[in-house]
Amino acid sequence: GENVEQHPSTLSVQEGDSAVIKCTYSDSASNYFPWYKQELGKGPQLIIDIRSNVGEKKDQRIAVTLNKTAKHFSLHITETQPEDSAVYFCAASKGGGADGLTFGKGTHLIIQP
Amino acid sequence: DADVTQTPRNRITKTGKRIMLECSQTKGHDRMYWYRQDPGLGLRLIYYSFDVKDINKGEISDGYSVSRQAQAKFSLSLESAIPNQTALYFCATSDWQRGTDTQYFGPGTRLTVL
Numbered sequence: 001g002e003n004v005e006q007h008p009s010t011l012s013v014q015e016g017d018s019a020v021i022k023c024t025y026s027d028s029a030s031n032y033f034p035w036y037k038q039e040l041g042k043g044p045q046l047i048i049d050i051r052s053n054v055g056e057k058k059d060q061r062i063a064v065t066l067n068k069t070a071k072h073f074s075l076h077i078t079e080t081q082p083e084d085s086a087v088y089f090c091a092a093s094k095g096g097g098a099d100g101l102t103f104g105k106g107t108h109l110i111i112q113p
Numbered sequence: 114d115a116d117v118t119q120t121p122r123n124r125i126t127k128t129g130k131r132i133m134l135e136c137s138q139t140k141g142h143d144r145m146y147w148y149r150q151d152p153g154l155g156l157r158l159i160y161y162s163f164d165v166k167d168i169n170k171g172e173i174s175d176g177y178s179v180s181r182q183a184q185a186k187f188s189l190s191l192e193s194a195i196p197n198q199t200a201l202y203f204c205a206t207s208d209w210q211r212g213t214d215t216q217y218f219g220p221g222t223r224l225t226v227l
Binding site: 004 | 117144146148153154155156157158161163169171172203205207209214215216217218219220221
């Protein structure tokens with residue numbers, strides 16, 4: 001089955017700096033790569049996703065890049081703000097997530113004031 | 114997301130007890146999922162359902178069973194709870210019929226098995 005590795009497990013950055021979280025996947029048939037943000041005491045919430053036919057996608061301060069050849073994808077957050085502090089999960093799936101998602105172990109992002 | 118509700122939010126039980134966790138959604142989505150979250154391990158898929166008549170095992174289904182009573186309700190049961198089933202459990206939904214992939218998660222149920 002699919003295996004998703006996520007790094008780093010903890011990331012501390014100064015407010016206003018950029019943060020990058022990286023993930024690798026094992027199954028070359030995977031075609032859907034979402035990123036979720038989980039705040040304390042809440043369920044994960046989708047922040048951005050990308051499909052295998054696209055190399056990059058942006059939404060305001062958030063961007064995701066995908067390298068199919070190397071089987072890795074990354075989340076980029078620019079101009080970080082205190083409200084960006086949370087746990088972030090990457091995930092991968094075949095069939096667009098219909099059969100469920102395989103998640104990475106998560107990155108605890110800490111924004112230092 | 115308030116459209117996906119889970120009950121109870123917290124539950125403490127003893128080894129060997131039967132436990133049912135419930136999930137309800139008002140989104141009208143056809144697909145529903147149960148995930149388990151353990152500290153440092155991310156979320157892992159337990160079961161998923163395409164509709165009332167279609168139930169599928171996920172990565173870690175052993176020790177669990179599910180029931181899709183209606184399109185809006187999907188229950189997870191632990192027939193005989195054991196301590197290593199202590200975890201945070203999430204229900205999720207997606208609207209596959211309309212071609213969207215986003216999964217919407219409930220607030221979670223924290224289960225402790227003593």
